[in-house]
Amino acid sequence: MPADALLALEPRKTPVQARSAVTVQSISEATIQVLLSQGAERLTTTRVAERAGVSVGTLYQYYPNKRSLLFAVLENHLNKVAARVEAVCESARHKPLAGMIQEMAEAFVDAKMERADISVALYRISTGLGGPLLVKQVGQRLRRAVEAMLGTATDAKSPPDKFAVEIMLSAMGGAMRSLLEAGSNPSPATVRKAREQLVLLCQSYMAAATAKRV
Amino acid sequence: MPADALLALEPRKTPVQARSAVTVQSISEATIQVLLSQGAERLTTTRVAERAGVSVGTLYQYYPNKRSLLFAVLENHLNKVAARVEAVCESARHKPLAGMIQEMAEAFVDAKMERADISVALYRISTGLGGPLLVKQVGQRLRRAVEAMLGTATDAKSPPDKFAVEIMLSAMGGAMRSLLEAGSNPSPATVRKAREQLVLLCQSYMAAATAKRV
DNA sequence: TCCTTTGATGAAGGATTCTTCAGGTTTGGT
DNA sequence: ACCAAACCTGAAGAATCCTTCATCAAAGGA
Numbered sequence: 001m002p003a004d005a006l007l008a009l010e011p012r013k014t015p016v017q018a019r020s021a022v023t024v025q026s027i028s029e030a031t032i033q034v035l036l037s038q039g040a041e042r043l044t045t046t047r048v049a050e051r052a053g054v055s056v057g058t059l060y061q062y063y064p065n066k067r068s069l070l071f072a073v074l075e076n077h078l079n080k081v082a083a084r085v086e087a088v089c090e091s092a093r094h095k096p097l098a099g100m101i102q103e104m105a106e107a108f109v110d111a112k113m114e115r116a117d118i119s120v121a122l123y124r125i126s127t128g129l130g131g132p133l134l135v136k137q138v139g140q141r142l143r144r145a146v147e148a149m150l151g152t153a154t155d156a157k158s159p160p161d162k163f164a165v166e167i168m169l170s171a172m173g174g175a176m177r178s179l180l181e182a183g184s185n186p187s188p189a190t191v192r193k194a195r196e197q198l199v200l201l202c203q204s205y206m207a208a209a210t211a212k213r214v
Numbered sequence: 215m216p217a218d219a220l221l222a223l224e225p226r227k228t229p230v231q232a233r234s235a236v237t238v239q240s241i242s243e244a245t246i247q248v249l250l251s252q253g254a255e256r257l258t259t260t261r262v263a264e265r266a267g268v269s270v271g272t273l274y275q276y277y278p279n280k281r282s283l284l285f286a287v288l289e290n291h292l293n294k295v296a297a298r299v300e301a302v303c304e305s306a307r308h309k310p311l312a313g314m315i316q317e318m319a320e321a322f323v324d325a326k327m328e329r330a331d332i333s334v335a336l337y338r339i340s341t342g343l344g345g346p347l348l349v350k351q352v353g354q355r356l357r358r359a360v361e362a363m364l365g366t367a368t369d370a371k372s373p374p375d376k377f378a379v380e381i382m383l384s385a386m387g388g389a390m391r392s393l394l395e396a397g398s399n400p401s402p403a404t405v406r407k408a409r410e411q412l413v414l415l416c417q418s419y420m421a422a423a424t425a426k427r428v
Numbered sequence: 429t430c431c432t433t434t435g436a437t438g439a440a441g442g443a444t445t446c447t448t449c450a451g452g453t454t455t456g457g458t
Numbered sequence: 459a460c461c462a463a464a465c466c467t468g469a470a471g472a473a474t475c476c477t478t479c480a481t482c483a484a485a486g487g488a
Contacts, residue, residue: 013434013435015434015435016433016434016435017433017434017435017484017485017486019434019435019436019484019485020434020435020436023435023436039342039343040341040342041342041343044474044475044476045475045476045477046474046475046476054436054437055436055437055438056437056438056476056477057436057437057438057477057478057479058435058436058437060476060477060478061434061435061436064477065476065477066475066476066477123341124341126341127254127337127338127340127341128253128254128255129253129255132395132396132397135392135395136395136396136397139392163407163411164411166392167389167408167411167412167415168415170388170389170391170392170393171385171386171388171389171415172385172388173388173392174384174385174386174387174388174389174391174392175381175384175385175388177384177388178349178353178380178384178387178388179384181346181349181350182346182350183346183350193377194381197377197378197381197423198381200419200422200423201381201382201385201415201419203422204418204419204421204422205414205415205418205419207418208414208417208418209411209414227464229464229465230463230464231454231455231456231463231464231465232455233454233455233464233465233466234464234465234466237465237466258444258445258446259445259446259447260444260445260446268466268467269466269467269468270446270447270467270468271447271448271449271466271467271468272465272466272467274446274447274448275465275466278447279446279447280445280446280447
C-alpha cells in the first residue's frame with residue numbers, strides 16, 4: 001500500500017478564524033445528514049456542501065478529497081466513544097468484576113445511543129478503505145483499557161484472556177449495530193432492555209472465560 | 215419508499231441453456247473477486263464483466279441493474295448460511311441446552327469460515343440499500359429456528375426470551391465480522407479458538423438469560 | 429484607514445459510470 | 459440442413475461526480 005494513501009487523508013487546513021470553525025462544523029454535520037437521508041452511494045461533495053450552506057470550493061479548502069472528509073467524521077465519532085469508555089474503565093477500578101463490566105457496558109451503550117443518528121450514518125461508510133483499520137485500532141485501544149481495569153478486580157480471578165476481551169467487545173459492538181440498524185430509533189424501553197441484556201452478556205461471558213482458565 | 219424499488223432487484227432472465235448457466239455463475243464469482251480486490255467503491259459492472267470474461271451487455275441480460283447484481287449475490291450467501299444453521303438446529307433437538315448451543319454456534323462459525331472470502335467481500339456491500347433489510351429478515355429466520363430448538367431442551371428451563379436470542383445471534387455475528395475483517399485469513403489455530411470462545415459466549419449468556427427469568 | 433491573510437464562491441474540465449441497443453453467433457429441435 | 463430462440467458483443471449516449479482555480483469578500487492588526 002502506498003505511503004501517500006494515509007497522507008491524503010489528513011485535513012488540508014486548520015480553521016483559525018471563528019467563522020471558518022463554524023463552517024467546518026457545519027460540513028461535518030451536513031455529512032451525517034446527507035449520509036442518513038441519501039445513503040453512502042449518493043453522498044456527494046457537492047451535496048454535502050449544499051446542505052452545509054457553503055460552496056464546494058470551501059469544502060475542499062479543509063479536506064483534500066472526499067475520502068478524507070468521511071474519514072475525519074468517522075474518526076471523530078470513534079474517538080469520542082472510545083474516550084468515554086476509557087474514562088469509565090479508569091474510574092471503575094478496584095471493584096468486583098461484575099460491577100466493572102456493568103459500568104463499562106452501560107457506558108458503551110449510552111455513548112452509542114446518545115447520538116444514534118451518527119452511529120447509524122457512520123455504519124454506512126465504516127466499510128470503506130481505512131474504515132476497518134480505524135475500527136481495529138480503536139478496538140485495540142478499548143481492549144487495553146478494559147484489560148487494565150479487569151486486572152484490578154477485587155474478587156481477583158486469573159487475569160483476563162486477551163482474545164476473550166476482544167470477543168466480548170466485538171460481540172457487544174455487533175449487537176449494538178444490529179439494534180441500531182434494525183430501523184426506527186429504538187424506544188426508551190428497548191434501550192433499557194438492551195442495556196440490561198448486554199450487561200448480562202458481558203458479565204456471564206467474562207465470568208465463564210476467567211473461570212475456565214486452568 | 216416506492217414499490218418498484220423491490221421489483222427492480224429481481225433478476226431479469228433465467229438461464230435455460232447450459233452455457234448461460236455457466237455465465238451467470240462466473241458473473242457471481244467475478245463480483246466477489248472484484249469486491250475483494252478493488253473494494254465496493256471501485257466495483258463496476260464493466261469491471262465485473264471483464265473479470266468474468268463476458269461483455270457488459272451479457273451482465274445486463276440477467277440483472278436489470280448493478281444493485282440487483284449485488285443484492286442477488288448477498289442474498290445467495292445469506293441463504294446458504296441460514297440454511298445450514300437451520301439444519302443443525304433441527305437435528306440438535308431434544309438434547310441438553312449446552313450441547314444444542316454448541317452445535318449451533320459451531321455451525322455458524324464453520325459456515326462463515328468455509329468461504330471467508332465471500333463473507334469479507336459481502337460485508338462491503340451489506341450496508342447498501344436493501345442490505346440491512348435482508349440481514350434483518352435472515353436474522354428473524356434464524357431466531358425462529360433457534361427458539362424452536364431451545365424449546366425442546368431436555369434440561370428444560372423456562373422458554374427462551376425472544377429478545378435474548380436476538381442479542382445472542384447478533385453478538386455472534388458481530389464477533390465473527392470483526393474477526394474476518396481484522397485482515398489476513400485467520401490461521402486454523404485462531405479459528406479453533408474462535409469457535410471455542412463463541413460457544414462459551416453463547417452458552418454462558420443463554421444459561422444466564424434463561425435462569426434470570428422470574 | 430490600509431493591507432495582508434484568511435475564507436468563500438461556483439463554473440468548468442476531465443474522468444467515470446450505468447445502461448441500452450442494433451447486430452452478430454451459437455444451440456437445439458425438426 | 460434449416461430456423462427460431464437463446465445468447466453474446468461492445469461502442470456510445472446520457473448522467474454524474476470529483477476537483478481545481480481565478481476571483482471576490484471579510485477580518486484584523488499596524
